[in-house]
Amino acid sequence: MSGSTLGRLFRVTNFGESHGPAIGCVIDGCPPGMALSEADIQHDLDRRRPGTSRHVTQRKEPDAVEILSGVYEGRTTGTPIALLIRNQDQRSKDYGEIAQQFRPGHADYSYWHKYGLRDPRxxxxxxxxxxxxxxxxxxxxxxxxxxxxxxxxxACMTQLGELPIAFEGWEHVQGNPFFAPVADVQRLEDYMDALRKAHDSCGARIRVQATGVPAGLGAPLYDKLDADIAKVMMGLNAVKGVEIGAGFASVAQRGSVHGDAITPAGFASNHAGGVLGGISSGQDIEVSIAIKPTSSILTPRPSIDIHGAPVQVVTKGRHDPCVGIRAAPIAEALLALVLMDHALLQRAQCADVVQVPPPVAANYQ
Structure with a gap:
């Protein structure tokens, strides 16, 4: 299937299906000589893994990663790295009733029209x-x-459904199942409990940040760093909006405020989100994504079947009432993949670039 490969120099091809025997990816272009083991990868997979709290899908998957190639004696060889994750807790029978129906909000309808068939599991x-x-x-x-x-x-959650989440500190994020930057998440727990009892779902807003980013990553016009970030974030399931830096709040800002002043000590603010003219400025990369409500809910909803007849669809099975709850480590990974690709592109084209000051009496006529 086209559309399953991300990147130009650091290329990642994703394969598999939700209820197939395994899922995985092939990484082509990783520089050689880096120490790499399954343990280096497993930590992030465990943060994303399903079944970690009552507020997410109860599908029990260990998500144990296997490195099949590209690593010899603990170091990357520069050849393709194949990573495999076996599916172990599929319940395909949950999807028998909707095999002939289109679930509202899902890709069933569009996949069927594009490919002529679809995997409903x-x-x-x-x-x-x-x-x-x-x-x-x-x-x-x-x-x-x-x-x-x-x-x-x-990354952290900054809004759950209608509930905005104030930022208290990054130190709180790993201490709760919501990746929320607050010490007390009781109101979020209560909100999700009520949502589940109502057989409904909600969306979320996620903030993702990269620090220690070198200046110079990206390119003008069509290969802008922020354009690639926006594209890859929109490729994440359920994402319906992406902001870089101040994002849509920029509309209400004056130019005297939005333009980040530069001082001898550095930038005075970061409304640009770490990207100027499509190229990283050396500031923190700041991204915010909007995630829609989960489409798989028990509430009956009108739709049609493959023959065009009206039906009432009820989606059974194990689903996240808010897919945004597990989105933080995914958003981090996507941002890392974009920056990795741009870092290698920068190294390939401009590794020996030296900043040359313009002549004092430059003529710009």
């Missing part, structure tokens, strides 16, 4: 299950970026 290729190989590949990218530049990634 958990959504097949359109399932969020396929984000696990993305996280695995992202772990490889973020390890190289940290060792090379000191780049680090983190």
């Amino acid at each position: 958990g959504g097949g290729r359109s399932s969020a299950r396929l984000t696990a190989p993305t996280v695995a590949a992202g772990a490889v990218a973020r390890k190289w970026l940290k060792e090379k530049y000191g780049t680090q990634f983190r």
Whole structure:
């Protein structure tokens, strides 16, 4: 299936289906010589893994990653790295009733029209299950970026449904199942309990940040760093909006405020989100994504079957009432993959570039 490969120099091809025997990816272009083991990848997969709290799908998958190629005696060889994650808790019978129906909000209708057939078991290729190989590949990218530049990634939830979440500190994020930057998540727990009892779902807003990003990544016009970030974030299941820096809030800002002043000590603000003219400025990369409500709910909804007849669709099975709850490590991985690709592109074209000051009396007529 076209559309399953991301990147130009650091290329990641994602494969598998939600209820197939396994899912995984092939990474082509990873520089040789980096120490790499399953343990380097497993930590991020465990953060994304289903069944970790009562607020997410109860599908029990260990998501244990296997490195099949591209690593010899603990170091990358520069050849393709194949990563495999076996599916172990499929319940395909849950999808028998909807095999002939189109679930509202899902890709059933569009996949059927594009390919002439579809895999109804958990959504097949359109399932969020396929984000696990993305996280695995992202772990490889973020390890190289940290060792090379000191780049680090983190993400948190800033809104759950109608509930905005105030930012209290990054130290709280790993201490709760919502990746929320607050000490007390009781109101989020209560909100999700009520949502589940109502057989409904909600969306979320996620903030993702990269620190220690070198200046100079990206390119003018069609290969802008922020354009590639927006594209890859929109490729994440259920994402319906992406903001870089101040994003849509820029509309209400004056130019005297939005333009980040530069001082001898550095930038005075970061409304640009770390990207100027499509090229990284050396500031933190700031991205925000909007995730729609989960489409798989028990509430009956009108639709049609493959013959065009009206039906009432009830989606049974095990689903996240808010897919945004597990989105933080996925968003981190996607940002890492984009920065990794651009870092290699920068190294290939401009590794020996030296900043040359313009002549004092330059003529710009």
